[in-house]
Amino acid sequence: MYRYDEFDRRFVTDRVAEFRDQVRRRLAGELTEDEFRPLRLMNGVYLQLHAYMLRVAIPYGTLSSAKLRGLAHVARRYDKGYGHFTTRQNIQFNWIRLEDVPDILADLAKVELHAIQTSGNCIRNVSADHFAGAARDEVADPRVYAEILRQWSSLHPEFTYLPRKFKIAVNGAAHDRAAIQVHDIGLQIVESEAGERGFTVYVGGGLGRTPMIGKKVRDFLPEGELLSYAEAVLRVYNQFGRRDNKYKARVKILMHEAGLEEVSRQIESEYEDIRQRGKLTLPHEEIAAIADYFAPPAFEALPERSDKLERAKVVDAQLAAFVERNVAKHRAPGYGVLTVSLKATGAVPGDVTAEQMEAIADIAERYSFDELRVSHEQNLVLPHVRLDEVPEVFAALQKAGVATGNAGLITDIICCPGLDYCSLANARSIPLAQRISERFEDIARQHEIGDLKIKISGCINACGHHHVAHIGILGVDRKGEEFYQITLGGSGDETASIGDIVGRGFSTDDIVDAVETVVNTYIARRSGPDEPFLAFFRRVGEAPFKEALYGATSAAA
Structure with a gap:
């Protein structure tokens, strides 16, 4: 795992001090909200x-x-006792006081966390496959390249005020778990025939x-040219x-x-100039130095199968x-990649x-080499x-109330905060997600349905990735009433597609x-239980x- 160096610590500490003074001036009336807004957004602070x-x-x-314990501290001391993991692998605290933000940022800095570039027209948090470094189908660990991009993009003077926000994702496995084709830049790690x-x-x-869906602009870019090409794309944009x-x-x-x-011609022209x-x-040697931070743990030599399990x-x-739904195959025999579902029946995704x-931090420290991941599907790993x-981990998760075995099933719903929090939303997302999970609570029925991804957005900004x-x-607003439009057939993996709108929206009561x-139409007409919803x-x-x-x-129409 990457650890802050002297530059990182100074960079984050200086930003905390700078923002503390900006908040003081805002609270004293020396800055108007219009003057303060771009300053708070540069530090991840939204007014909802x-x-x-x-x-x-x-x-x-x-x-x-x-x-994770640092985030728990923020939730308990400064919020209402909880946080919300997002589809960008970040966490949001929805009930904070402006005067507390500098102290929150100072506390986060102690555990090497910050809120820089989580908002604004800049390069946002670089995301990656949440199974990185563990997946059996992995070509290379995408975190190495995501970290290189993070260091390059942090307060990049040329790209601090872009036309709009800019998002980059890196995937290192055959199966795309990072949704790279719905990013401004999506990077799939590959190896040439040589x-x-x-x-x-x-x-x-x-x-x-x-x-x-993103357009392929390069079949193969040598790894050493990563920053040259990324800079070329950003310059053109x-x-x-x-x-x-x-x-x-x-x-x-x-x-x-x-x-x-x-666009490809312009990118290649800039790239050639930079190169x-x-x-x-x-x-x-620089790539290798970063890769050393992500060296695999000291795995034991174990048999592939666990008789105990x-x-x-x-x-x-x-x-x-x-185990069937939440434990994936690991690159090392005798190990598994375990998804901690934050989607219990009736819970807020x-x-x-x-x-x-x-509790999860304690489990990770004892059983997972002190490592955790946040998935863009709003779960932990x-x-x-x-x-x-x-079995011991499962018992500990049960005790913590996060042992739902529904990864990838119909109740593993992605959901934005919606109208319960967001000033941009047209409709509520959270109560709908809760009602759907309650309707399909029966685990036998979930298994009968099989892999099925439901994603809910409270407005067209699509923070819930419904497309x-x-x-x-x-969620849409129809003359002051909340309605919901259904799309079908979307996918964010290597077969990426945008879902089709099937027709007019449904009321809160009918959705x-x-x-x-x-779901019933699919079950009744599929060729058999082995035909997934998307294939059908x-x-x-x-x-x-x-x-x-x-x-x-x-x-017929």
Whole structure:
């Protein structure tokens, strides 16, 4: 895990002192809200419906037990006893007082955390596969390159005031768990036939009011040219991205309006200029130095199968169900990658109490080499758990109330804060997520349905990633009433696609029944239990769902 060096500590400490003075001036009336707004946003502070919100960066989703305990401290002392993990692998505290923010940032700095560049028109928190360093299908650990990008992008003088926010994701495995094709820059680690490591590069992905899948601009970029190429993309965007309309200011709009061929030409021209000067080419020894921070733990030589775990599963059906859904194969024999679901029935997706954070931190310290991950699916991950110790970990998670075995099932819902918190939202997301999880609470039914991703956004900004859900739900305002629009067939993995809108929206009273209608239609018409929802939708299209939801006339139309 990366550790702060002297520069990092000075950088963060100086920013805390600077913001402390800015808050003092705001509270004293020396700064107006209009003057203060860009300053607070540069430090991750938002003004929401009921209170200030602080968004804390968790670079590429990696935490230690000490960091998680630090977040628990903030939740208990400064908030209402909980935090909310987001789809950007960050955490938000939704009930803070402005006068407390400098002290919060100072406390976070003690555990090497901060809130810099979690807002504003800059390069945001770099995200990565939450199974990084543990996944069996991994080509290379994406955190190494995410850390390089973090260091390069932190207060980059040329990219501090971009046309709009800019997001980068890195994936290192065959299966895309980082949703790279819906980012401004998506990087897929690959190896050439000669064994040289590099990246397939996507540019121009994004969700929001104009969802787009990123375009491939490079099949293979040598790893040493990572920063040269990233800087070239940012320069093109900074020069040609629109600043006259914030709704058309993202790089995806530039890609759409100028076209892939022209944008690629501009990027390659900038890249060649940067490369010729050689200032950003990464020396192998520098990459190796960063990689050393992410060296794998000292795994024991263990058999692939754990007889102890298999015996425990026979006598404990809940454990068996948990292992089936929440324990993935690890690169090291005898270990598993364990997802800690924050999606218990009726819970708020992504919310976790201070007590739960401390319990999970203790578990990670004892059973997972002191490592944790935050997933963009709003869960936590224990990346390195011995299979022999899974029963003990499961019992500890049960005690903490976070042992739901539903990873990837219909109740593992992604959900934005919605109208309960956000001033931009049109509708509530949280109560809907709770009602859906309660409707599908029966675990046997969840297993019958199989892999199915529901994602809910309270407005078109799509913080809940509804566009890339198998079943996406968007909250809309219809003459002062909350309605919900359904999309089907989206995906954020290596087969990325934007979901199709199936028809008119549903009222708060009708939306859960509509979701159940979609599920029942799939179950009744799929070729068999081995055909997942997404494969079924891609085979048959939206017609059977429209007919079930709206009647034969609507389906024909």
